[in-house]
Amino acid sequence: QVQLVESGGGPVQAGGSLRLSCAASGRSFSDYALGWFRRPPGKQREFVAAISWDKGENTFYAGPVQGRFIISRDNAKKTVYLQMNNLEPEDTAVYYCAADNLIRGGADYESAYDYWGRGIQVTVSS
Numbered sequence: 263q264v265q266l267v268e269s270g271g272g273p274v275q276a277g278g279s280l281r282l283s284c285a286a287s288g289r290s291f292s293d294y295a296l297g298w299f300r301r302p303p304g305k306q307r308e309f310v311a312a313i314s315w316d317k318g319e320n321t322f323y324a325g326p327v328q329g330r331f332i333i334s335r336d337n338a339k340k341t342v343y344l345q346m347n348n349l350e351p352e353d354t355a356v357y358y359c360a361a362d363n364l365i366r367g368g369a370d371y372e373s374a375y376d377y378w379g380r381g382i383q384v385t386v387s388s
Contacts, residue, residue: 266285276351279345284298284379301358312369354385357384
């Protein structure tokens with residue numbers, strides 16, 4: 263079992279930056295691939311970024327955030343991060359972190375992930 267708790271969200275102006283953190287409890291954090299998803303207002307939850315297990319050598323991103331967001335992990339701290347730069351109003355959403363220990367390379371679809379955080383709000387104003 264893994265429990266995930268997001269932090270670091272809040273309001274920000276367009277062009278600004280935020281770093282989301284997701285702290286995990288439980289064992290064997292390095293065995294899990296990790297992902298970030300988001301739910302914009304009135305829309306379905308969508309993939310943002312993912313990082314592979316262990317050293318996190320593989321990362322991949324959704325098109326709209328490519329080049330602006332960076333996912334990383336610190337296994338010693340049992341934490342995954344999402345650095346969000348040059349934020350746009352379209353990035354406004356509830357952001358969720360997720361963990362999976364089967365598809366260790368990470369995945370861009372929700373059903374791959376077994377564990378989810380409760381989400382945290384990010385609001386980007388123009």
